[in-house]
Amino acid sequence: MDLANSAIPSAQQNTATGRGVKPARRRTAAVAALTTTLAGAATFLAAPAAHAALTTHCVGTAGAVTVPNNLVVPAGESCDLTGTVINGDVTVFEGSDLLLQDVTINGSVTVRENGFLDAAGSSVSGSVTLANAFGTYAYDSELSGATATDSGFFYSFDSDITGDVATQNSEVLVESSWVEGSLSSEGSLLTDVYDSVVTGDFRVSGAEQGSVLCSTEVDGDAAFVGNSQILQVGAAQPYGGCGTNVFGGGLSFEGNSADGYVSNNIVRGDLSCTDNDPAPRGTDxxxxxxxxxxCAELAPVQASARTMTLATQSRDADITERIETRSAEGAQAAQEAGPANIGS
Structure with a gap:
């Protein structure tokens, strides 16, 4: 059966969570104006002429130009692009920032140690790879899969990902997004998914603060293994406003020490719970x-002082704050560096 045509509305249409749409990355008026202006002194020099056809360095700001080759953001620098087309691969070096607005990258993106990628309204035809990175925020963008290892976070909002998302030791937050593949997270602080579609399998293991899965469609199997603190799957608490999940395969919980809340889910396969302490609770x-x-006979959910306290907290507040701070700092640094002569 086609889950997208089931009686339950698709997660992209579900508004039950009441979570507000995140605004696009904010920039000061001065920065916005400067990103579309190439006047003034350039602070950029490309690689030596012998290598100019291979790699372009970006420090500063640029607008609707085309970069015919690979692009790098040197270590400790900031590059802020608007309407740019890059016909090659991109590398964000150690401690650097790459801010994209309506940018097309016809290649892959690699974000290295403490590097930051902020992509709004942009597309990346190749993979996005994070290795010891500060993090990546994709807003209203198109990616071709993402891998994050030992990185701060991977956050996708209102984006399409035409490939797998695989993370290790990296915080994961996916909202109002479409993942055309599987989503797996191992050893994260938390892995939360809201109002989204995952066309493959879904697996969260070893999450320190557990996982929240709300108003989401998973077409494959879903598994929660060895997680701590909280597992909320479709339930109305401890975090409120969670709508129905639809699972095309089975849903399983194994060896979790988290408080588990499993309610209001449609499971087309088996619902299996083994070796969880405490045992999950749930209804409907x-x-x-x-x-x-x-899970053969789930006990009903009972409100407690702990769940009432959690209901007033935001799971994404810390990530959002980190994104806003780093994005503002990166935009300011790029503005101060001046226009970058990166293409034609």
């Missing part, structure tokens, strides 16, 4: 397969 799950183990 519609299971087409079998309910097994600790």
């Amino acid at each position: 799950n519609r299971v087409r397969g079998e309910s097994l183990g600790q």
